[in-house]
Amino acid sequence: MAPRKPKVIVTRKLPDVVETRMRELFDTELNLDDTPMDAEALAAAMSRADVLAPTITDRLDAELIGRAGPQLKLIANFGAGVDHIDIAAANAHGITVTNTPGVLTEDTADLTMGLILASARRVVEGANIVQAGDFHGWTPTWMLGRRLRGKRLGIVGMGRIGQALAKRASAFGLAIHYHNRKPVSPRIAEDLEATYWESLDQMLARMDVVSVNCPHTPATYHLLSARRLKLIQPHAIIVNTARGEIIDESALAGMLQRGELAGAGLDVYEHEPSVNPKLLKLPNVVLLPHMSSATIEGRLDMGDKVIINIRTWMDGHKPPDRVIPSML
Ligand code: 8YV
Secondary structure (H helix, E strand, C coil): CCCCCCEEEECCCCCHHHHHHHHHHCEEECCCCCCCCCHHHHHHHHHHCCEEECCCCCCECHHHHHCCCCCCCEEECCCCCCCCECHHHHHHCCCEEECCCCCCHHHHHHHHHHHHHHHHCCHHHHHHHHHCCCCCCCCCCCCCCCCCCCCEEEEECCCHHHHHHHHHHHHCCCEEEEECCCCCCHHHHHHHCEEECCCHHHHHCCCCEEEECCCCCCCCCCCECHHHHCCCCCCCEEEECCCHHHECHHHHHHHHHCCCCCEEEECCCCECCECCHHHHCCCCEEECCCCCCCCHHHHHHHHHHHHHHHHHHHCCCCCCCECCHHHC
C-alpha cells in the first residue's frame, strides 16, 4: 500500500505550475481565490494540516501556533523572511519551519538598485510629469538629480542581498560601505572593495545613500530609529527593500517632509499594507508595493524550494532550508 500523502494546506494562490506539482505530490488544499486567511481560518488549517505553506501575509504568532493540532509538523514558508512566524514557539511545539532563501536575492538586489537610481535621479517624478502632459521642453536647470558615481553607499546588513547589491552598486561607481553583526570574510570584502563599519552610527553619518538589507528581528526593530535617522546627512537618500519595521517610518516621513533627508525609495512599510499618509504626499519618495522579489522566475523558484522542503521532510530527512532561531 502506498504511504499516505501528507495533508498540505497552502494559504495563498501560488503560480499554477507550483500548485499542479503540489497536487501531484501531496494531499494539497489550495486557496484558489487567494482570499487572505484570518486567524480563525489559519487556526482551522493548522488543526488539520500536516504541513502549512504560508506566506508573509499570515501572522503565525505563539498563540496561534499553540492551537495547532499535534499532526502539524512542518511550516514550509513561501518566502525568505520569517518575521511573521514565531519560530521559537513553533520549534517548542515540535514544528519545523523552513523558508526559501537564495532564490530571491538577485531580483531583490536588482530592484534595490532600481530604487537607488529612481530616487537619486527622480525617475518616477519625471515619468509622472510626462504622463500628466506637463513636459513643455528641456531646460538646463530642470529635474536635476544627484550623480551616483563617486558617492558612498552604506549597506545595513551584508547578507546575500546586501552583497548582491554591493556588486551592482560598484558597477555604478558607488563606494561600498557596510554595517553587519560581523565583517564578511576577507575574500568577499576584497572582491567587493567593501569597508566595514562596526558602528552603525558612524557609518550613517558619512553616507550619501543608505540601503536597508537586514532581516527584521527583535534586534533590528527600529534599528534606524529617530535618533539614528538624524545622523544621516540631509543630502542623502535612504532605500528599504527589507522590512518596514526596521525604520521608524513616522520619524522618516517627518524628516523627508521637513527636507532633513533628500529622498527615499521604499518597497516595504512598517504597518503594511498601510503606508504613512505623510509619505503619500511627498514628491521626494518612490513608493513600491512590496514587489522587490516579484518576478515570475523568482516565484517559480520559491515554489520549487517549498516543494523540496516538504518532500525532504516527507522522506524522513531534515529539510534543507530549516530556519534555526540562533541564525536569525
Ligand atoms: C516575498 C519577501 O515576496 O521573501 C520575503 O521575505 O519579503 C518577499 O519578497 C514574500 O515573502 C512572499 O511570501
